[in-house]
Amino acid sequence: MWNYSQKVQDFFLKPHNAGPLEDANAIGEVGSLACGDALKLYLKIDDKGVIQKASFETFGCASAIASSSILTDMVIGMHVDDALKITNADIANALDGLPREKMHCSVMGQEALEAAIRQWRGEPALPKTQEEGKLVCKCFNVTDLTIIKAIRENHLTTVDDITAFTKAGGACGSCRDEIAEILETELKRMNGELPDAAPAKSEARPEAAAKPQVTFGATPSMLTNLERMQKVMTAMQLIRPQLQADGGDVRLVDINGKTVTVELTGHCVGCPASKATLHQVIEQILRMQVEPDIVVKEAGD
Amino acid sequence: MSRTIYFDNNATTQVAPEVTEAMLPFFTTYWGNPSSMHTFGGQVAKYVDKAREQVAALFNAKPSEIIFTSCGTESDNTAIWTALQTNPTKKHIVTTSVEHSAILQTAAFWERNGYRVTRLGVDEKGRLDMDEYAAALTPDTAIVSIMYANNEVGNIYPIPQMAEMAKERGILFHTDAVQAAGKVDIDLAKVPVDMLSISGHKLHAPKGVGMLFVRKGLIFRPFIRGGHQEAGRRAGTENVPYIVGLGTACDLARAHMEEENVRVAALRDRLEEGITANVPDCLVNGDREHRLPGTTNIAFRNIEGEAVLLMLDRLGICASSGSACTSGSLEPSHVLSAMKVPFKYAHSSTRFSLCRYNTQEEVDFAIENIPAVIKTLRELSPFKD
Ligand SMILES: Cc1ncc(COP(=O)(O)O)c(C=O)c1O
Ligand code: FES
Numbered sequence: 132m133w134n135y136s137q138k139v140q141d142f143f144l145k146p147h148n149a150g151p152l153e154d155a156n157a158i159g160e161v162g163s164l165a166c167g168d169a170l171k172l173y174l175k176i177d178d179k180g181v182i183q184k185a186s187f188e189t190f191g192c193a194s195a196i197a198s199s200s201i202l203t204d205m206v207i208g209m210h211v212d213d214a215l216k217i218t219n220a221d222i223a224n225a226l227d228g229l230p231r232e233k234m235h236c237s238v239m240g241q242e243a244l245e246a247a248i249r250q251w252r253g254e255p256a257l258p259k260t261q262e263e264g265k266l267v268c269k270c271f272n273v274t275d276l277t278i279i280k281a282i283r284e285n286h287l288t289t290v291d292d293i294t295a296f297t298k299a300g301g302a303c304g305s306c307r308d309e310i311a312e313i314l315e316t317e318l319k320r321m322n323g324e325l326p327d328a329a330p331a332k333s334e335a336r337p338e339a340a341a342k343p344q345v346t347f348g349a350t351p352s353m354l355t356n357l358e359r360m361q362k363v364m365t366a367m368q369l370i371r372p373q374l375q376a377d378g379g380d381v382r383l384v385d386i387n388g389k390t391v392t393v394e395l396t397g398h399c400v401g402c403p404a405s406k407a408t409l410h411q412v413i414e415q416i417l418r419m420q421v422e423p424d425i426v427v428k429e430a431g432d
Numbered sequence: 433m434s435r436t437i438y439f440d441n442n443a444t445t446q447v448a449p450e451v452t453e454a455m456l457p458f459f460t461t462y463w464g465n466p467s468s469m470h471t472f473g474g475q476v477a478k479y480v481d482k483a484r485e486q487v488a489a490l491f492n493a494k495p496s497e498i499i500f501t502s503c504g505t506e507s508d509n510t511a512i513w514t515a516l517q518t519n520p521t522k523k524h525i526v527t528t529s530v531e532h533s534a535i536l537q538t539a540a541f542w543e544r545n546g547y548r549v550t551r552l553g554v555d556e557k558g559r560l561d562m563d564e565y566a567a568a569l570t571p572d573t574a575i576v577s578i579m580y581a582n583n584e585v586g587n588i589y590p591i592p593q594m595a596e597m598a599k600e601r602g603i604l605f606h607t608d609a610v611q612a613a614g615k616v617d618i619d620l621a622k623v624p625v626d627m628l629s630i631s632g633h634k635l636h637a638p639k640g641v642g643m644l645f646v647r648k649g650l651i652f653r654p655f656i657r658g659g660h661q662e663a664g665r666r667a668g669t670e671n672v673p674y675i676v677g678l679g680t681a682c683d684l685a686r687a688h689m690e691e692e693n694v695r696v697a698a699l700r701d702r703l704e705e706g707i708t709a710n711v712p713d714c715l716v717n718g719d720r721e722h723r724l725p726g727t728t729n730i731a732f733r734n735i736e737g738e739a740v741l742l743m744l745d746r747l748g749i750c751a752s753s754g755s756a757c758t759s760g761s762l763e764p765s766h767v768l769s770a771m772k773v774p775f776k777y778a779h780s781s782t783r784f785s786l787c788r789y790n791t792q793e794e795v796d797f798a799i800e801n802i803p804a805v806i807k808t809l810r811e812l813s814p815f816k817d
Binding site: 150167189 | 764
C-alpha cells in the first residue's frame with residue numbers, strides 16, 4: 132500500500148461516488164475482466180451539458196479504484212467540453228501521483244470519461260483513439276492512436292513506459308516491436324524530423340468506418356437468405372468491438388441457412404472458459420439481432 | 433495496526449527463536465574462518481559439520497551429500513548447470529509449467545542457448561499427467577527438474593514415482609523441494625532423486641542460505657568456482673552462522689514435523705472452510721487431496737487481488753496474491769494461467785500459507801473479517817454475475 136500516496140489510500144478505502152447511478156444518461160465502459168481491470172463510469176448530464184452527477188464501479192487494484200473515484204469528484208459540476216480536456220496526468224496529479232507501473236489506471240479513467248460523454252452525444256461509446264485507431268496490442272485491446280496519445284500527453288520515451296501507461300505489450304509481448312516502431316516515429320515527429328501528420332486514416336479498422344445502424348430486437352418474420360446474411364454480418368460488426376474489449380476477436384467463417392460458423396481469435400483462444408462464454412454471448416446477440424433460432428458453430432467443431 | 437497475523441509462510445517464514453539463539457555465538461564468539469589452520473578459526477568447522485549432519489538427517493541422506501549454498505535459487509541453478517555440463521551430448525530439459533522462476537528462468541536461459549525445453553502442462557487442479565511425463569522423457573534428455581511442492585497452490589507432486597521413471601531411463605532427476613522441506617516426509621534413501629534443493633527461509637531459518645543434495649556417486653561440476661570449500665563443490669567461505677541456523681531449523685522440523693503437520697493442516701482447513709462457507713462465489717485453487725498442510729489458495733469471483741490484499745493488510749492479515757497487479761506484471765501468475773483458472777477468478781486468487789506459529793484465534797479473526805472485505809470490493813465491482 133505503501134507505494135501509494137495518502138490520497139490513493141484514502142480514496143481506495145473510502146471511495147466517493149461508488150456504485151451505479153440510477154438516473155445516469157451517459158455510461159462509459161472500458162477494460163474487461165480478462166484484462167484485469169475495468170471501469171464503468173456513470174454520468175448524469177443536464178440539457179446544457181453540465182455533469183450533474185457521477186458515479187463509478189471498478190474492478191481492479193487500489194489505484195484503479197482511487198483513480199475512478201477521484202475522477203467522479205473532479206467532473207461533477209463541469210461542462211462536458213471542459214471534462215473532455217481532463218488528461219490522465221490530471222487524474223494522477225489529483226491523487227498526488229501514482230506509481231509509474233500503475234499509470235494505466237489513470238488512462239483508464241480518462242478513457243471511460245471520454246466514452247461516456249461520446250455516448251451522451253450519440254457517438255459510439257468508445258474513446259476516439261480506440262474507435263479510429265488500428266489495433267496494435269491484441270492482449271489488451273490497445274490501438275496505435277491510444278499509444279500515440281499516451282506518448283504525447285505524458286512524454287513517454289520507452290516501450291516500458293508505454294506498457295505502464297496503456298498496458299500494451301504487457302502480456303504476450305508480441306506487439307512490442309510494433310510499439311517500438313510507433314514510439315520511434317512519434318519521437319521523430321516530436322523532434323521535427325518528420326511532419327506532424329495524424330496517422331493515416333486508411334489504417335482505421337474497417338468496422339469502425341462503416342458503423343452500421345442496427346435496430347434492436349430480432350424480427351420474427353421470415354428472412355430471405357440474403358437478408359439473413361446481411362443482418363448477421365451487420366450484427367457481427369457490433370459484436371467484434373465487445374470481444375476486442377476483452378482482448379479477443381471473432382471472424383465470420385460461413386453462413387449456411389441458420390447456422391453461422393465463426394472462429395474465435397485473440398487473447399481468449401487458449402482459455403476454454405472464456406471460449407465457452409464467448410460462444411454463448413455471440414449466439415445470444417445473433418438471436419436477438421437476426422433470428423431467434425440462429426445456431427452458432429465454431430470452425431473446426 | 434496493533435497486531436500482525438502472518439499467513440504468508442510460503443513467501444518467507446519467521447526465524448525460529450531456537451535458530452536465532454543457535455546462530456548468535458557465530459557472530460559474537462566463534463567468528464573465525466573454518467578453513468584456518470589456527471585453532472580459533474578451525475574449531476568452527478565442527479559446527480558446520482554438525483549442521484551438515486542435521487540437514488542430512490531431515491532427509492535421511494549422508495552428510496557428504498549435502499552442499500550448502502546461498503539460497504534455493506542458487507541450488508536450482510547449480511543442479512541444472514551440473515547436469516548439462518556432465519551430459520554434454522544431451523540437449524533436452526524436462527520441467528513443468530508451474531515451477532518457481534528459479535527453474536523457469538534458468539530453463540529459458542538454456543533454451544536460448546540451444547537446448548530444447550519441455551514444460552509439462554497441468555490440469556485445472558494443477559496436477560501433472562504421468563503419460564505426458566513419460567512421453568517427454570527421451571534419450572536426449574539431460575535432466576528432469578520438477579518441484580516437490582508448488583509455492584502458489586501448495587500441490588505436492590508424485591516425486592517418488594516420477595524420479596523412479598527417470599531413473600529407469602537413466603535420466604538425471606532434480607527436485608526443487610524448497611516448499612516441501614520440513615513439511616513433507618522425504619526419505620532420500622527411498623526416493624531416487626539425484627539432486628534436491630532447499631532454502632533456509634522457508635523453514636524458519638534465515639534468508640540467504642540454501643542446500644543442494646547431490647547423491648553420492650553423481651559426477652558433479654561446480655557452479656561457483658574459486659575455492660576448495662564444500663569439498664570443492666561450492667566455492668566461497670562458508671556462511672557459518674546461517675549454516676548453523678539451517679542445521680538447527682532442520683533439526684526442529686524433523687523433531688516436530690508429524691505433530692505440526694496435523695495441527696497446521698487443521699488450522700488451514702478451518703480457515704478454508706470458514707471462508708468458503710461465508711463468502712459466496714469463491715473457489716479453492718489446487719489439488720486438495722495432495723497439498724502442503726499450511727497452504728490454501730482461494731479465488732473470489734469478480735474482484736481483483738491487490739485490492740483484497742490491501743484490505744486484508746488493514747486488518748493486519750498478511751497474505752499474497754497471484755494477481756497481475758501484485759506481481760509487477762500485467763498478467764495473472766503463470767501457475768494460475770497454466771491451470772486455466774477462469775478469468776473471473778484468476779485475478780483475485782489469494783494465497784494463505786500457515787505455519788507452526790499460527791493460532792486458532794488468528795484463524796477465527798480472519799474468518800470473521802474476510803467476508804466483509806470481499807463484500808465491499810464486490811459492491812465496487814461493475815461485474816455482478
Ligand atoms: C519453489 C521455490 N523454489 C525456489 C525458491 C527460491 O528460494 P530462495 O528465495 O532461497 O532463492 C522459492 C521461494 O522463493 C520457492 O518457493
Ligand atoms: S498483443 Fe500486446 S501484449 Fe499481447
